[in-house]
Amino acid sequence: MSEQNDSNDGNGRNDQPGNRLRRELPAEVPAPAPEAGQPAAGEPQQRLTGRQRLVKGLWPPRFTRAQLIVAVLLFGLGFGLAVQVASNSDTDSALRGARQEDLVRILDELDSRTQRLQDEKQGLEKQRQELQSSSDQAAEARRQTAEKERQLGILAGTVAAQGPGITMTIEDTKGTVQADMLLDAIQELRAAGAEAIQVNGVRVVTGTYFTDAGKSVSVDGNKINAPYRFKVIGKPQDLEPALNIPGGVVQTLEKEQATVTVERSDKIVVDALRQAKRPDYARSSSQ
Amino acid sequence: MIAVLGLVVGVVAGLLVRPEVPAVVEPYLPIAVVAALDAVFGGLRAMLDGIFDDKVFVVSFLSNVVVAALIVFLGDKLGVGAQLSTGVVVVLGIRIFSNAAAIRRHVFRA
Numbered sequence: 307m308s309e310q311n312d313s314n315d316g317n318g319r320n321d322q323p324g325n326r327l328r329r330e331l332p333a334e335v336p337a338p339a340p341e342a343g344q345p346a347a348g349e350p351q352q353r354l355t356g357r358q359r360l361v362k363g364l365w366p367p368r369f370t371r372a373q374l375i376v377a378v379l380l381f382g383l384g385f386g387l388a389v390q391v392a393s394n395s396d397t398d399s400a401l402r403g404a405r406q407e408d409l410v411r412i413l414d415e416l417d418s419r420t421q422r423l424q425d426e427k428q429g430l431e432k433q434r435q436e437l438q439s440s441s442d443q444a445a446e447a448r449r450q451t452a453e454k455e456r457q458l459g460i461l462a463g464t465v466a467a468q469g470p471g472i473t474m475t476i477e478d479t480k481g482t483v484q485a486d487m488l489l490d491a492i493q494e495l496r497a498a499g500a501e502a503i504q505v506n507g508v509r510v511v512t513g514t515y516f517t518d519a520g521k522s523v524s525v526d527g528n529k530i531n532a533p534y535r536f537k538v539i540g541k542p543q544d545l546e547p548a549l550n551i552p553g554g555v556v557q558t559l560e561k562e563q564a565t566v567t568v569e570r571s572d573k574i575v576v577d578a579l580r581q582a583k584r585p586d587y588a589r590s591s592s593q
Numbered sequence: 594m595i596a597v598l599g600l601v602v603g604v605v606a607g608l609l610v611r612p613e614v615p616a617v618v619e620p621y622l623p624i625a626v627v628a629a630l631d632a633v634f635g636g637l638r639a640m641l642d643g644i645f646d647d648k649v650f651v652v653s654f655l656s657n658v659v660v661a662a663l664i665v666f667l668g669d670k671l672g673v674g675a676q677l678s679t680g681v682v683v684v685l686g687i688r689i690f691s692n693a694a695a696i697r698r699h700v701f702r703a
Contacts, residue, residue, distance in 0.1 A: 357700055359641055369595065372647030376636070377599030379654050383629040384603025390622050392611055405620070405675055 460502055463509040463580035467502040471539040471574035472546055477565035478532035485516035485523045487562070488534060491555045492516075498548035500540040502576040506530040509578040542570040620669065621662040624678055628661035629654060631685045634692035641699040661685070 459465035503510040508525045632654040639645040668677030
């Protein structure tokens with residue numbers, strides 16, 4: 307629109323600017339304006355260009371009534387402008403100027419967003435709980451496994467053990483004690499509930515064997531000499547009578563002129579160890 | 594000159610004081626400011642044309658502001674406040690542009 311005016315005004319401007327413009331702007335420039343409008347700008351001379359009038363109005367400053375009134379109005383405008391800009395650029399009160407329906411819409415969006423986030427949070431918390439309980443279960447399983455490993459280690463001879471038990475010492479000055487007698491003793495002890503046994507520093511396990519080696523005996527290939535010292539962990543009240551029953555181990559050995567002493571003790575330490583051997587063929591069938 | 598000073602002082606005062614805008618006039622302030630801007634541009638153009646009259650300026654300024662606020666108020670009451678204020682801003686913007694074109698012709702002769 308302004309571009310059209312631009313081209314149209316090219317010739318009409320110098321002839322009758324007032325008339326043309328008045329026609330375009332009826333509200334701003336009513337009819338009496340030309341007569342009454344002179345005191346502000348057009349007083350000194352009749353024919354001034356717009357630029358000259360602008361300069362004249364700006365400098366020197368004059369305290370006319372018109373200037374003051376316009377100044378007051380412009381003060382109001384500037385004030386309102388600044389206030390509006392300031393309140394609009396406040397980030398925290400960006401919603402201040404918003405309309406009711408916009409606010410309602412924003413509120414709805416926030417509500418649904420909150421709902422979504424709540425759902426997400428609940429899901430995540432549930433997941434976390436599951437993970438936590440499963441990790442608790444895993445830790446419990448690990449603990450039980452370790453416990454079992456220790457127990458089995460005692461049986462397999464891979465870990466040292468201590469506890470109440472007895473010490474049996476067989477003095478064999480004449481060299482009459484045979485391997486089968488020692489084996490009998492071991493079996494008697496096992497039958498009486500012995501849990502860990504070592505003979506002269508050799509741990510006795512399930513696969514232990516005794517062989518005669520001249521005047522002495524070898525256990526699992528390790529030659530041991532008299533006196534044979536058995537360290538046995540188990541219930542002493544069971545172990546000692548088992549050895550001493552009539553016709554039992556002690557009597558049999560004493561018949562061979564060996565001396566047998568059995569001592570109960572509250573703390574027997576079985577610290578001879580075995581290497582854990584991995585079986586060549588057998589594999590665990592439990593998952 | 595005094596008028597320009599008034600504008601500058603108004604802006605500075607508005608920035609320094611930062612008054613809390615009452616909630617009642619809050620929706621009308623931006624429209625009123627635009628309407629006042631339109632009146633100011635019209636007045637500037639009239640001055641360049643040599644037909645400026647302070648009485649006319651005051652009346653047009655105030656009536657512009659009041660009518661603009663009234664339209665927005667009415668629009669809010671009718672439930673079309675957003676659309677109506679957009680319309681007011683468009684109309685005032687067109688007037689500001691045409692006034693600015695006239696001022697430009699005066700000042701730059703182009």
